[in-house]
Amino acid sequence: MDTVSAWAAWESSFTMAIGLFIGxxxxxxxxxxxxxxxxxLRGLGLGMLLGLIGIKLGDGIGSPIFQVMxxxxxxxxxxxxxxxxxxxxTLSGAGLGLGIGAASLNKKKTLQGLIGGAIGGALAGxxxxxxxxxxxxxxxxxxxxxxxxxxxxxxxxxxxxxxAATALFIGLVEQIARSAWLRLELGRNEGREWSIDGPTMVGxxxxxxxxxxxxxxxxxxxxxxxxxxxxxxxxDLASPNGTYLNGQRLIANQPVMLTQGAAIGxxxxxxxxLLKGQPAPPRPVDGRFPAPxxxxxxxxxxxxxxxGIGLGQPMAPVSASAVSMAPTVAMPAASMMPTTAMPSxxxxxxxxxxxxxGQRFSLSGPTEIGREAPAIPLAFDGAxxxxxxxxxxxxxxxxxxxxxxxxxxxxxxxxxxxxMLQPGHTLRVGTTTxxxxxx
Numbered sequence: 001m002d003t004v005s006a007w008a009a010w011e012s013s014f015t016m017a018i019g020l021f022i023g024x025x026x027x028x029x030x031x032x033x034x035x036x037x038x039x040x041l042r043g044l045g046l047g048m049l050l051g052l053i054g055i056k057l058g059d060g061i062g063s064p065i066f067q068v069m070x071x072x073x074x075x076x077x078x079x080x081x082x083x084x085x086x087x088x089x090t091l092s093g094a095g096l097g098l099g100i101g102a103a104s105l106n107k108k109k110t111l112q113g114l115i116g117g118a119i120g121g122a123l124a125g126x127x128x129x130x131x132x133x134x135x136x137x138x139x140x141x142x143x144x145x146x147x148x149x150x151x152x153x154x155x156x157x158x159x160x161x162x163x164a165a166t167a168l169f170i171g172l173v174e175q176i177a178r179s180a181w182l183r184l185e186l187g188r189n190e191g192r193e194w195s196i197d198g199p200t201m202v203g204x205x206x207x208x209x210x211x212x213x214x215x216x217x218x219x220x221x222x223x224x225x226x227x228x229x230x231x232x233x234x235x236d237l238a239s240p241n242g243t244y245l246n247g248q249r250l251i252a253n254q255p256v257m258l259t260q261g262a263a264i265g266x267x268x269x270x271x272x273x274l275l276k277g278q279p280a281p282p283r284p285v286d287g288r289f290p291a292p293x294x295x296x297x298x299x300x301x302x303x304x305x306x307x308g309i310g311l312g313q314p315m316a317p318v319s320a321s322a323v324s325m326a327p328t329v330a331m332p333a334a335s336m337m338p339t340t341a342m343p344s345x346x347x348x349x350x351x352x353x354x355x356x357x358g359q360r361f362s363l364s365g366p367t368e369i370g371r372e373a374p375a376i377p378l379a380f381d382g383a384x385x386x387x388x389x390x391x392x393x394x395x396x397x398x399x400x401x402x403x404x405x406x407x408x409x410x411x412x413x414x415x416x417x418x419x420m421l422q423p424g425h426t427l428r429v430g431t432t433t434x435x436x437x438x439x
Contacts, residue, residue: 014159015059016052019096022163023051026170027103034194035213038206043103050099058095058121062088078129086125089162093121097166108197112177116170123169124162131161179276180232182225186355186380187269188214196232200225202266203239210271215379217241217267223250225258232258232273241267268379347393349427349434355380356432362439363398367391369429370403383407384430397422398436 027047031039069084070076076084097117101110180196194200194210202210205220212218219239226233233255236243243250244265250256258264260278264271347363356377367375370388378384385405392399398421402409410428411419421427423438 015055015092018159018162019052019055019099020048021159022096022166023054023100023103024048025163026100026167027051029167030100030104034209035189035192035211039211046103046105047100050102051096052099054095054097054099054102054117055092056095058092058098059088061095062091065091081129082126085128086122089125089128090118090122093124093162093166094118096121096162097170100166100170106197108177109174112173113170116168116173117166119169119173120162120165120167123165127161180227181274182210182264182271183274184212185263185270185272186377187212187267188380190355190380196225196227198227202264202271203237212266212269215267215269218269222266223264226255234258234262234264234273239266268377346395346439347398347421347423348437348439349376349391350437352426352433352435354432360437361434363391363393365393368403370405378430378432381430381432388429391421396420400427 024044024047027050028040028044030047031041031043034043066084066088069087070080094114094117097113097115097120098110099113100117101113104110104113174195178195178197182194182196182202184190184192200210201208201221201224202212203220203222204212204215204218208221212222219237219241221237222239223234223236223243226235234243234245234250234257235255236250236252238252242252244263245256245258246263247265258273260273260275262273264273349361349363351357351359351361361376367373368387368390369376369378369384370386371379371381371384372386373388378388385403385407387403388405389403389409390401392401400409400411400416400419400421402417407430408415410416411421412426413428421436423436425436427434427436
């Protein structure tokens with residue numbers, strides 16, 4: 001094998017290694033951020049396979065163009081090498097990004113990967129010769145030489161650069177291009193966000209596009225979100241504990257349109273629905289979110305677990321006459337949503353800090369507080385016992401009784417077994433402090 005052929009074989013192997021490594025790393029990271037072993041392993045495996053295919057496809061187009069632009073010379077002037085490399089590696093990066101995006105099995109993310117990969121490849125291509133020449137000079141001087149070919153350090157830096165740039169710009173393009181997303185406001189991994197790029201399943205299943213783990217109250221396939229003509233529809237899939245929208249339980253298999261800032265309650269978790277370009281979502285007033293508003297007939301059919309809604313599978317629409325828009329109905333509060341103030345209640349607990357800050361909970365009768373108690377959603381707090389304390393309102397105030405909790409119950413900063421709360425007193429349970437108010 002002559003020198004040119006050996007060099008071409010080495011370049012081909014190097015390109016394949018980049019596709020495998022970067023495709024697997026970025027695809028696996030994307031799956032990990034989405035949540036769950038299924039998404040992580042799928043992203044890793046498909047990212048490696050499709051990253052390899054994509055970069056070979058891009059390189060197959062870019063290499064001939066590079067040869068034409070440089071006249072087949074590797075010692076062409078740098079003002080020729082830089083634009084030639086820029087074009088060639090932009091195409092290679094686009095192919096790599098295309099493969100990484102395709103690993104998500106989502107058309108929109110595939111396009112975002114193509115754009116992000118092209119930007120990353122262009123950045124790496126434009127800087128390759130400058131960085132490679134600088135590093136080569138340093139290596140030659142260290143060896144006491146004045147000339148020679150030193151391509152290894154430059155290509156090592158290039159591999160790191162194209163990987164980092166591709167991952168960065170794929171993420172940036174996704175952030176810029178997304179039009180709707182969910183943010184976990186209350187529950188495990190608070191602050192995590194998921195883009196709504198197509199039919200989206202929410203539930204405890206590893207395969208759900210929005211997986212919510214660690215809560216047995218959430219069904220494997222709890223609810224689904226379906227984009228339709230710029231609108232987004234939420235459907236409870238006949239889950240045992242129900243799905244709540246702005247504090248009201250949804251009728252199973254009846255779609256309801258989502259609006260900016262809508263609060264979706266599942267078990268002890270709460271998701272906020274956000275739309276790009278819309279005003280900031282309204283905050284709850286006295287612990288209450290705005291009620292869902294009917295928006296006319298729904299274009300979607302009712303769904304159930306038997307409908308086969310899964311990863312990347314569309315929800316089949318039916319005619320508007322087949323399913324009419326059903327308004328949500330108020331139901332007793334579940335563990336994931338606070339009870340709201342009622343006119344008959346004599347006292348109200350106002351949360352002063354933590355995830356419940358600003359919310360109010362009426363005490364219309366004896367109320368138990370704890371991780372498993374439904375009246376006040378404290379399942380997120382590991383410092384709260386399952387059955388922590390009881391509150392009993394009376395004309396004289398609210399009697400507090402600790403139920404043998406591990407971390408204690410505090411009134412005005414003092415740990416108590418039993419005490420009588422008066423309006424203005426504070427009650428601390430776990431990491432949350434409440435103030436008693438007269439209703």
